[in-house]
Amino acid sequence: MSFFSKILLQPEVEEYLGTMFRNKELISALGTLEAERKYESLLNCLTHPPAFTTVRVNTHLASVKQVKNLLFEEIHKQFKDLSVPVLQHPELQDILLIPVIGPRDLRKQSSEVIVGAQCGNSVLRGAHVFVPGIISASKFMKAGDVVSVYSDIEGKCKRGAKVFLGTKVFIGNGISELSRSEIFSSSGSLKGIGVRMTDPVYLSPSLDNVLSSYLFLQNLPSAVVSHVLNPQPGERILDMCAAPGGKTTHLATLMHDQGEVISMDKTANKVKKIKQNAALLQLNCVKAFCCDGTKALAIGKKEDGQEGPPFSAESFDRILLDVPCSGMGQRPNMAYFWTLKEVMSYQPLQRKLFSTAVKLLKPGGTLVYSTCTITLSENEEQVAWALETFPCLQLQSQVGIVCLLHATHRKY
Template sequence: MNFRRKNIKKQHCEVIVGAQCGNAVLRGAHVYVPGIVSASKFMKAGDVISVYSDIKGKCKKGAKEFDGTKVFLGNGISELSRKEIFSGLPELKGIGIRMTEPIYLSPSFDNVLPSYLFLQNLPSVVVTHVLDPQPGEKILDMCAAPGGKTTHIAALMHDQGEVIALDKISNKVEKIKQNALLLGLNSIKAFCFDGTKALKLNTVKDAEGKPPFLPESFDRILLDAPCSGMGQRPNMACSWTLKEVTSYQPLQRKLFTVAVELLKPGGVLVYSTCTITLAENEEQVAWALRTFPYLQLQPQEAHIGGEGMVGAGLSLEQLKQLQRFGPSVVPLRGTDIDSLRDARIEDMIWLANKDCIGFFIAKFIKCKST
């Protein structure tokens, strides 16, 4: 949960970062050197710096000033001088600006007990409990990077069984492997592989257990599908086009079809997104129930989010079995942290459960063989 700080004094010395880096800062990160686009002419290590994000990507690398559209992110202390930042040395990848006064009170947990903790948003924790993995099972995480849900699945199974994690981007797969190693989880096997091609079309069994896989190979499958990401917050700007948003539905259906084929009869399939559109959520559930009559929608435990959204032709009972999260507590907008210092811990927990990213969860069971 993020609370906006007020009355932060802007400094004359400025650093401009890219939009991706800016979003990370809004969510509690420090500014790392690769994210810095420009810095004031005489910036030295130890200076108090105002950090801005170039949301339109117009600032030139290495510029000494920038008058274009920029969003203030807060103040920090420079770890390096301007000359060091733009020296071109490839080994400079650490913290460039240590944020001391971010505009949102969302503290960084970077490297805090890394062998024990993996920080996730509330709905991302809930979705793994909804999947309810059991020791000894074979489970597929189809779109797994960076591995938060994957490692949570393995932990809930007490690291007993097999967790297959797929992602089609190699450096993201390496991140999954690193996280599994860091947390001491041996049940995870991560592969660089496109989930849409994970179903083996012939009947020759692969003795090495690598993708693609034979039909009905998995006890449970998590499809945390690629989506428009419109539930991510805080965010600086909404730049989605209609074409971009509508492009995800066919991909999600292709992945879902493969997941159904790979699931054993009696197995559980959980579909989730971090977006808020009807087309990527409830409409996908309605399509799945029409397309695969042997799938049944299931109630979810834990269920602490809201019900599904009307408009996709689902019954009221079906909508109650779905789970939506979002920033539903309107009075929190503009709230200053000082006004919450005397709040009861119970109230703070309630607010945290309500004021979160947009997220959607649906749980299915496969009643018979395809």
């Protein structure tokens, strides 16, 4: 049985998903009852964190064995009496898995803190509560009090409220670092930890600033993507929508920092973050540029000596196209308030990026298209459209959640 209720969706979005996952092909293959069970299971799974915390080892600086031992020591310090293993992924050798403990049945406290939905999602992944995430606190809460933390999944709690009787989900207990008056009466904008989580419903290690040059906290599907692209030393790789740089730095690591990884994002601050991550992991083959991926193809001849975008056609051996999407596959997520129009709005942008990527790929090159969503319109329908639109592409075997496309020749 699910510990939390299924994800809260706009009625039109839930109807769209229901129609999509109860399609004739699925019902024919599984039967009506099994198709319905899988759909309801999906909606329930989205509100819960993954079963493992996933970290990627920076094998450019250390071996997996060395980092695994260091990580085990750190987790032992955090969990003390609990014996929590560090596991190596059986297929992806640079990936370590830490089992998430939970859900746990905890005693609720009389003093309450209400946090926003995004803050609540982070707590379920092992984070403490930072002051900006706090919306409400009990009237007489003092620093040092043991408090119960709840997530306001509907976004209806008013900031500074002393009591909230709306829909809230219990996510664990912690110790308040500040009093209510300090949180809501401060003349300045407070930062830092507001509630230090001591007993979260889901127990995960806190990895902030832990072995930061040797580890990169990354969801497992995101790590799978780089392995599927399979970059080789000496190649020229393009990561078209790269921020904050998790996949970019993974690609560079898999290439043993030999070759060139061009990383792009259209927001300057996000490009800065990519550069910071590459520097932290001591990777030198990454070159990050501020550029809209739809404008990355040069029209006409490039100027001599121009290093960055736009790029000439057929410039890259492999391209990772991890497109902006509706994000409906990110976990945990207890409430998703986008309208159906917003959910469906990404398809045109994804196709523009796809079209540019195909033109930038060398004949014989590899393109991986990936999303972090569950809609057919952004996944299977996009792949079908690409294969029909670009005869030079061939669909390769699929691994995990990604689709691998291979460019055999050019036909524009």
